[in-house]
Amino acid sequence: MSGSHTKVTLTQENARLPQEHFFSKLPLAGTAVGLASLLIAFMLGRSNSSYFFFSFHVWWLFFLSIAIGAVFFVLIQFATKSGWSVVVRRLAENISMTMPLFFVLVIVMAFGTGTLYHHWLSHEALADKVLQSKQWYLNIPFFYIRTIFYMIMFTWAAIYFSKRSAKQDETGNFEITYKLQNASYPFLIILGFCVTFAAFDWIMSLDPHWYSTIFGLYFFASCYMVFFAALIIATRIVHNVPALKDVITVEHYHDLGKLLFAHTCFWAYAAFCQYLLIWYGNIPEETAWYGIRENHGWFYVFVLLCVGHFIVPFLFLMARRAKRSRNLIFAIAIWMLFMHFLDLYWLVVPSGFEEGPQFGLIDIFCFLGIGGLFVALFAAVTRRKALVPIKDPRLPESMTYENV
Amino acid sequence: MNSNNNKMIYGALAQFATVPEVYHACEKVRDKGFRKWDAHSPFPIHGLDKAMGLPQSKLSWIVGATSAIFGIGGFLLWVWMNGFDYKLVIAGKPFLGLLGYFLPGFECAVLSAAIACLVGMLALNKLPQWYHSLFRSEAFKRVTDDSFFISIEATDPKFHPVKTVEFLKELGATQVELVEQ
Structure with missing residues (x-):
């Protein structure tokens, strides 16, 4: 109603990344940096292969969780018939399209399975009464069948939605929107189970004695949280394309900020629930998991997570001004990426290295390796399509949207 | 006129x-x-x-301040009751088992925020009139x-x-x- 929005007509031409935009160079640069870094990480890992696989697993999970969050976001936008998010939905689709990369990287994990999951694969595990009864679930063939199943489902959902959404750019067919809405519901149910069991398999089974039924929710919360951080960063970077100047407004940053705020609280809620029940129940096989993660060097990571992953963003993002400032929200998004890495590191690495964190060169090269390939794939997908679903029936609603 | x-x-x-x-x-x-x-x-x-x-609207400040005061108040209420005034051993936890006190603190914060939101909204609108x-x-x-x-x-x-x-x-x-x- 305010009438302050100038009407922009988006076309296939002006809604694309300009040729000279630095994003256009990223596919090549990212691949080069990624492959070179992975090679260096492999070399460094030859003398310390155990730590290499743990570090690789953390960074694999880190970027994978962004992609999983993106898949969920796209599906939820269709399921809820959301209008506000249309202008940022294409970027989310592009993030979700990095899913095939993680499918490929599972191969590296295959070499590390014996290292990562030695707690339920070693000879001592076979003699363990508790682990014997879990063997129908925790065995190599079933583990890989499940992992591949999750990856197929996530990749299928990502491709299914991105492809049809891109097709709508050309045809403008409204039927596609209805079709994707109907497809989103069954997908969401199946993927909900997938993310829960994926968290059990990839992270919780690192310590097979330990169990927490809320762990799937915990992982989902952090996936969704870190996705919003990544989307804010991606939006901020493509925002300087001239045609998008009046399309993506401060209102969209405000909403993304609100969702980031909500999901940092959601993460804290799940984390606190898990901790409180284990503290209260005081059962040895449950408290042992926290026992490792609260002692030695891990204590500092634990405290940093409480403060940096919840208290700092909680107080910071509560302010309306912070959410409506492009630079402040960008800064806190980067901070949350770092905190999410720390969270995963704290979940994964202590099961192999109880004495404390040992950040090193391997971590940096694994980050550059997987991150480089991730950014390269994202940029390659982004370059090929319009940055906004230009013929989505809800695009006008999204462009004139305002927070009350 | x-x-x-x-x-x-x-x-x-x-x-x-x-x-x-x-x-x-x-x-x-x-x-x-x-x-x-x-x-x-x-x-x-x-x-x-x-x-x-x-x-x-000033409502967010009213709600924020109220829930912060009541949240901390609810937490301190338990600290005083279970830690000093009437010590009870519950599930073998220490008398000052601070972790469990976050729950009443959180509940007080949420409840007082909801009430402050309703009452504050009515007061700012000068209702009932x-x-x-x-x-x-x-x-x-x-x-x-x-x-x-x-x-x-x-x-x-x-x-x-x-x-x-x-x-x-x-x-x-x-x-x-x-x-x-």
């Missing part, structure tokens, strides 16, 4: 037929510098707060049905019984009347 008569008048009431008319009229009333005035509509109009130049001078106007009855209004109070320093009525007529009002106190 003299100032004596002015005291008997509540203000001027202008009726508008459509949403865009009342919306743009609000912008002009705002730009004219009136302070004590209001717009009335049967349903919320998006962006009207900007057209009226309303500041951000059983009578309002605008109810004297026959035309104003349609405000809950299909009509839009702008009212400017006589206590506004810029109010003038003749000029303000003319000003409102210029804005495209279908009808302008002076409402008695």
Whole structure:
């Protein structure tokens, strides 16, 4: 109603990344940096292969969780018939399209399975009464069948939605929107189970004695949280394309900020629930998991997570001004990426290295390796399509949207 | 008219037929510098707060402060009760098992926030209010049905019984009347 929005007509031409935009160079640069870094990480890992696989697993999970969050976001936008998010939905689709990369990287994990999951694969595990009864679930063939199943489902959902959404750019067919809405519901149910069991398999089974039924929710919360951080960063970077100047407004940053705020609280809620029940129940096989993660060097990571992953963003993002400032929200998004890495590191690495964190060169090269390939794939997908679903029936609603 | 008569008048009431008319009229009333005035509509109009130049609501500060005080208060209540006043061993936890006290603290924060939100909203809107001078106007009855209004109070320093009525007529009002106190 305010009438302050100038009407922009988006076309296939002006809604694309300009040729000279630095994003256009990223596919090549990212691949080069990624492959070179992975090679260096492999070399460094030859003398310390155990730590290499743990570090690789953390960074694999880190970027994978962004992609999983993106898949969920796209599906939820269709399921809820959301209008506000249309202008940022294409970027989310592009993030979700990095899913095939993680499918490929599972191969590296295959070499590390014996290292990562030695707690339920070693000879001592076979003699363990508790682990014997879990063997129908925790065995190599079933583990890989499940992992591949999750990856197929996530990749299928990502491709299914991105492809049809891109097709709508050309045809403008409204039927596609209805079709994707109907497809989103069954997908969401199946993927909900997938993310829960994926968290059990990839992270919780690192310590097979330990169990927490809320762990799937915990992982989902952090996936969704870190996705919003990544989307804010991606939006901020493509925002300087001239045609998008009046399309993506401060209102969209405000909403993304609100969702980031909500999901940092959601993460804290799940984390606190898990901790409180284990503290209260005081059962040895449950408290042992926290026992490792609260002692030695891990204590500092634990405290940093409480403060940096919840208290700092909680107080910071509560302010309306912070959410409506492009630079402040960008800064806190980067901070949350770092905190999410720390969270995963704290979940994964202590099961192999109880004495404390040992950040090193391997971590940096694994980050550059997987991150480089991730950014390269994202940029390659982004370059090929319009940055906004230009013929989505809800695009006008999204462009004139305002927070009350 | 003299100032004596002015005291008997509540203000001027202008009726508008459509949403865009009342919306743009609000912008002009705002730009004219009136302070004590209001717009009335049967349903919320998006962006009207900007057209009226309303500041951000203070409600969030009321809710935030209340819930912070009660949240910390609820936490300290348990610290005092279970840690000092009436020590009980519960599930082998220490008397000052602070972790468990976050729950009553959180619950107090949420409950007090909800109550502060409701009470604060009513207080800021000066509700409940059983009578309002605008109810004297026959035309104003349609405000809950299909009509839009702008009212400017006589206590506004810029109010003038003749000029303000003319000003409102210029804005495209279908009808302008002076409402008695």
